[in-house]
Amino acid sequence: MKKATLLFCLLLCCSFFSLAQTLPISIQLTESNQSPIIGATIRIVNCADTTKILNSTTDTSGIARFNLVANQQYSMTATSVGYKTLTKGINATGRQSVLKFVMETDNQLLGDVVVTARKPLMQQEDDKTIVDPEPIANTSTSAYEIMEKIPGLFVDQDGNIYLSNSSPATIYINGREQKMSTADIAAILKSLPPNSIEKVEIMRTPSAKYDASGSGGVVNVILKKGVKIGFTGSANAGMNQGRYGNQFIGISLNNSSGKLTSFLNLNYSHRNTFEQIQTTRRFSADKELFQNAYTTFPGNQAYVGFGLGYEVNKKWELNYDARLSYNQNNSSSNNESIIRQLNSLEVLTNNINTTNSKGNNYAINQGINARYKLDTLGSEWTTDISYNYFNNQTDQIFNTAYVLPTVSAMGGTGDIGNNRNFVAAQTDVKYKLPHKITLETGLKATYQLFKSNTAYFTKIGEQQNIDISRTNQFNYNESIYAAYVQLSKTIGGFILKAGTRLENTNMNGHQLIPSDTSFKVKRTDLFPYIYLSQKLGKIAGYEMRAYLVHRKSITRPVYEYLNPSPRFIDQYLYEAGNPSLRPQFTNNFEANISIEDRPIFAIGRNYTQDIFTNVIYQNPDNPSIAYRTYDNLGRNKETYFRLLGAVPPIYRYFFVAGAQFNYNDYNGLYENAPLSFQRGSWTFFTFHQFKLDKLTNISLNGFFRLKGQQQFYELSNFGNLNLNINRQFLNKKLMITLSMNDVFYTNKNHFTINQGSISAFGFRQGDTRRVGLNVRYNFGFRKREERNNPFNFENLERSSN
Template sequence: MINKLSVKLILILLIPFIGVSQEVDIIGKIIDSNNRPLEFVNAIVFTQDSTFVKGTVTDGLGEFKISSAISFGSYIKLQSLGFKEVYRNLDSGSSIIDLGNITMEDDNQMLDEVVVTAEKPLIERRSDRLIVNVSNSILATGSNGLEILERSPGLFIEDNGISLRGRTGVNVQINGRQQRLSASELNNYLQSIPSSQIEKIEIINNPSAAFDAEGSAGVVNIVLKRDGNLGTNGSVNASYGQGVYHRTSEGLSLNHRNSKTSLYLGLNHNFDQRFNNLFTTRRFSENGEVVNTFDQDSRSITPTHSYLANIGMDYSIGERSNIGADITTNWSNADQDANGSSLILDDDNNPSGSFTTDTDSKNDRFNFAANANFRTNFREDKGNFIFNADYATYNTDGNQQFITNITDNGNQSTEILTGDIDGTLDLFVLKADLNLNNSKIGNLSFGAKSSFVTNDSDLDYFDVVNGSTTPNDVFSAQFEYKENINAAYVNWKLSKEKWTYQFGLRTEHTNIEGNQIDGDISFDRDYVQLFPSLFLEHKPTEKHTFGLNASRRINRPDYNQLNPIRNFVDITTSRVGNPELVPEIANNLELIYNYDNWLDFSLSYSNTSDRILPVLIQDDENRSTSVQLVNIDDYNYLGLNTSITLNPIKSMTSRWDLEFFYNEFLGVVNGFDLSEKGSAFRIRSYNTYKFGKGWSTELNGFYQPLYNFGITSFDPRWKIDIGIQKSVLNDKGKIKFVVTDIFWRYYPRGFTDFGNINEDFRSVRDTRVATLSFSYNFGNNKVKVNKNEGGAKEEKSRT
């Protein structure tokens, strides 16, 4: 009996020491020496032998909660860069362990020494997107948003828009918000955004159902800068560039952030003198024989002042919610001075006439965009709810004057045409997203969005004869456009073992109306489309990743492409919209492979019906040419893309992107059968090197051989950009010197030989620019709160 009782007693006494665990809730609040709550503090539970159990981070109120199994000897470690570590034992006989308020003391030695010096790589690969960290690029110095996009992997700027991997139809967003602008207006807007205000570019080839279905080639998101450090800080920058003409840029940014509030302000000014010298040889035929040739030389310079202001705030309400608002304004004034000469040759190439056109154009643009948002996170990382309301207005006010002097068979005459241009576009968007997380069923997302667009374009042209002005009713017109798109989506994502699955379905209801006032052109369209998406990823080992993406997407013609109003370049050349355009539908498929994050392969196929294609429409009888968009029956694309990232020597990174693609265009253009097929490739190289004492350099290259797109062939284009940087003033200042397109070979040139069109062109632009810049960061850049993954990155990934 005594022996049995002794054994039982010994076992009872040993229970606390033999590792029997219990599930408890551990709660607490972290504050600093001034009783202010500390956010993003790592709270990590360990066993007695320091084996990781579970971890989390504190919220905006400095509070944390961990549901974890503990046993005898378990403890919690609290750590944040800039503070001394804190440890607490977790012995308890209850189901809740309340640690109360825990004060973390400043690690003064660390605060004196630790500053934010880590840099992200120039180009990052994520599972669903490619990220270009513009703020870390030396060659971004003195550039604008459009030039930054042109240097990004896979992106190419063309006169009719932006292409991604050889395909047009890119949905361009700024801070996640779609820009409902025409191609030319978008280019002008991007040219007004200085590179100093751009944090990064996100390139998404196959977006999920949570994104708008707009953008048959993918989505490009431009993220503007916003500092995340606590305290007050900011930066100033200035640059001077010299090409054919000079350009300047100046900017100021201010940020203030505490545990509940974040405020930011950005002010920038750009001055650019956009230069273009266009040489065109255009041939007109009758009965298959060339009867006239127009040899044209047009030179323009457009001095442009652009101003950008961005102000916003975020405020934490409650434990897990925050509200925010921001306002962005952009205004610019451009004064274009252009003169062109055209020599008219007969069928024997002898001069038979000529005309010159002097153009004076002034355009004032004002854009205003406002956003209000609300976000709340559910308890225990169960998901979140996000609501956004956006309003934007884009206004254009301009005037033009064309003075044309004509010489025909020895007779001379002068024609004067003036025009007033007014345009307004208003946009209102409501968007709500609900994201639910469950460890067993994965992530389930629901969302809805409604957008409303109205546009009013008014062009009034006048003929001036002997000083007398009379309205030109043939060219004058007013066009009104309304658009409403309502969308809803569901998206499911699950990661299990070595597989990731994602399925989505989005439906969009589109209603548009267009009407030319005092004209006979109007249209009304109403349709519903479904857009499914599929993403599969398999990672058999840490170094090998395989993926499959499939999606259906749409590219709607914008209001300017539908607008039948004619815009003149000179008396023989114009641009005109096409109200008969219908949306193009793309079915995309992509296979991807990644090896150890340095080697990428992707094989892409896309079939697009009703492809929207820019073409030249030539009137041989009246000797005139117009640029217009048309729908063709089919467009097929096959692409192979390879990216290789190497570190050949210490402190050097070299990335090479190779794009191989095959295009097939099938349809009818202006009564002529179109069956154009051809392959092409592009090579891009990005190289960075740091050689100590604050010095670093960047060297980029691009090459594209002869390239066929639709009815036009483009001659080879290539360029080399180089830049060098020196850190000064205790690494708070940076001096950069950059030269882009050193050999001046990046301007487009080519020819069109299709149907009755036979034309050569060369457009010499100001692509070779040398730029010197200086930037300086001031205020708090010492790390006091760890706002990134921190020391518990791996622990949090397993939480």
């Protein structure tokens, strides 16, 4: 805490280097009927020094905010699709903090006019980073691939998304938390078409408005909704080929009719991939177990997204959105297991396990959102109610053939079924008070009901019996009630936001088969939050700001982590929960700096108590058998810093590059013995873009990780480099993209774990190197604003046919 206070004092001292006194100015754009114009681009140029340029976009109230030097003349230009360009001269005198302008509608259809906007790929907005996915979507086949390509995000081979620390981020869609497993969320993201995403919000330290459970941060995927630009749409199709092939096709439609807007997204894909894991585990002084598992995952996915928006009047707005995704997933696994004597290399046992799974699952998501504008300053009241249903059914056939010693084969079948109901209701009020004070407060209630019924049967010869060790049935329900309040105030170039969140947690698990292991958890916790922002000065005419954030969060064990019933993987490995698992708490402190709302540097530390993680223990009665479980291991102190920079555009070429370093220091107990584990890892990421001509672009993006870490597994160096080239045809309505993912096939790694009695190493790889083709056609009669210039290329062209 002393270090954080010292760092904050240093940031305040830097503020004295500001070159001139600035005044906060809000510019509000409206139609003639006083309706706000959302998403308009405002460009302000200092008349005395035209190299000093400020850019911003209007929010949902039609307001964009700037800090202008007092008593200097500026030229303001406002542009928006469907409106005539507005140019005005303004002067920051301090007498008027809000300047209101009315934009005239442009009824003339200019279907072939192209305006290149200055919109960054990433920009800082208070305590969150906003990512424009448009340039990445052009070279991706799903929303999941977009997550993999965003600079600074790391997606592991299991589908977890990491931001700044070793805990995975919480995934939201349209501001709603997805209470699902990692595999289920990954399936939904893979079914979402890439051009259905409007923006991605990255919150490494989310405010008190968000659930306290996001200790790894929050990634909020905002889907596109109907926009007021007439009837538009796009159709796309493509494929990519690795060892196995993927194919997809989809269509997206948007329509506006007066106060009613609507959208429809349809997408179908056929996917196939593989994963290979080789593991060697020494379980005694002279014996080791070697396993080589190869699994393929063919499947079909279908997605439908539909939504309606209705503007009741100038104050009320209603929105409804629904999504349905269906996944048919099959898998076929072949796992060879060998136990051998170390001194003589003699093979003691050799058997082959085969498992074939056929499953299908579907998810239904529905939500209603209402917004009421309390005034023209941005005060509003929003209410959101959503219902999610997820159903999964899987049939398995497994068999074990014994090569050495020769005994009769064993096999069996499994029937796995579970369903999940999740209801959330939330209401929030944001009110602009006098003296530049903003009050935010709200209530939220969530309820989740999860039911699972799994039946396994073993077969030896012609005899079939119930497998008691694998068969289980349980019900789980969870309810969380929350209330929060936070205040923010702007004082010159200084912004303070502070708040707290109160959460009441109720968890109730009831296992019916094979035994009653019921449990209940009831607790109430308080989670403070504070956010500070200060203008430091200017560099080459661009504003530099510093931020300091503190947040407390909780990670709750889900029922799967608590259920003590064993779940066998094979005869040498099984999984079991830990009913005594306690929640973990994390205190995060982060300081970061941005230039012109572009994040460039951050440093932070996480203090985690009662950290629980996935661990492996050996069975004391039979060391050849290991089991995976979760345990509280003590505490962890994680330090990280992140650096992001870009080279200014050199006519046709631009690139952005960054790096992040994480250092973990664990101290606690492992197998009732002292644990001390320290490890640091580097992640480098980059994005390049080169414009061959007016219609052709080449992009390159990738990451490389040095000395990676996943739980207590130490990973070798690995990375991923993707190359894409796209060209536009037919007056820029048709785009064809060629891509190659994981060009050098480096997204694979060796792993090692040496903790307690576990000593193991291995290798993991998948079907990551792929060559693909994507074709997209845009249609509709409208004025178009292309956003293919994410890194602030200057306007090189303005064409009209």
